[in-house]
Amino acid sequence: MDLKFDTNLVHGYKSNSQIVRLLTENWVLNNSYCPSCGEMPLNEFENNRPVADFYCKRCSEEFELKSKSGKLSNTITDGAYATMIERINSDNNPNFFFLTYTKQWTVNNFLIIPKQFFTAEIIIKRHPLSESARRAGWVGCNIDISNISDSGKVYLVKNAQAIN
Numbered sequence: 001m002d003l004k005f006d007t008n009l010v011h012g013y014k015s016n017s018q019i020v021r022l023l024t025e026n027w028v029l030n031n032s033y034c035p036s037c038g039e040m041p042l043n044e045f046e047n048n049r050p051v052a053d054f055y056c057k058r059c060s061e062e063f064e065l066k067s068k069s070g071k072l073s074n075t076i077t078d079g080a081y082a083t084m085i086e087r088i089n090s091d092n093n094p095n096f097f098f099l100t101y102t103k104q105w106t107v108n109n110f111l112i113i114p115k116q117f118f119t120a121e122i123i124i125k126r127h128p129l130s131e132s133a134r135r136a137g138w139v140g141c142n143i144d145i146s147n148i149s150d151s152g153k154v155y156l157v158k159n160a161q162a163i164n
């Protein structure tokens with residue numbers, strides 16, 4: 001497993017969020033598999049679906065990628081609370097991938113949280129945005145993975161070491 005991102009993909013890109021998205025999604029496509037049926041590689045959805053980034057064409061499982069720079073923490077900031085809860089309670093609730101990367105564009109941690117462990121209890125509602133905010137009243141969420149048992153965290157990379 002190559003833990004380096006393919007930075008050739010982002011020549012000419014300026015936006016950091018775009019660069020991160022391209023590099024992390026490309027790496028996941030090349031290095032992950034479907035934890036339900038073992039299919040590899042996964043396939044990518046068109047952008048801008050509310051919660052899913054990838055799917056398995058053999059068993060139709062869906063996957064959402066969350067990535068962050070730096071250390072793996074227990075809490076990951078996410079988007080709209082209501083959207084997330086709706087998605088988790090739907091028939092095609094997704095599995096989650098968490099990826100952390102270094103400033104040198106290498107993977108530090110990559111884990112799969114199978115969907116049966118990804119439940120509403122780990123989605124923490126944030127305070128609504130204040131009246132003065134552009135999106136006043138909007139409610140986001142955090143994902144708290146500290147309450148997921150170890151069997152629900154399948155590491156493919158841990159502390160910059162590939163795990164077989």
Ligand SMILES: [Zn+2]
Nearest residue numbers: 034037056059
């Ligand atoms: Zn599958």
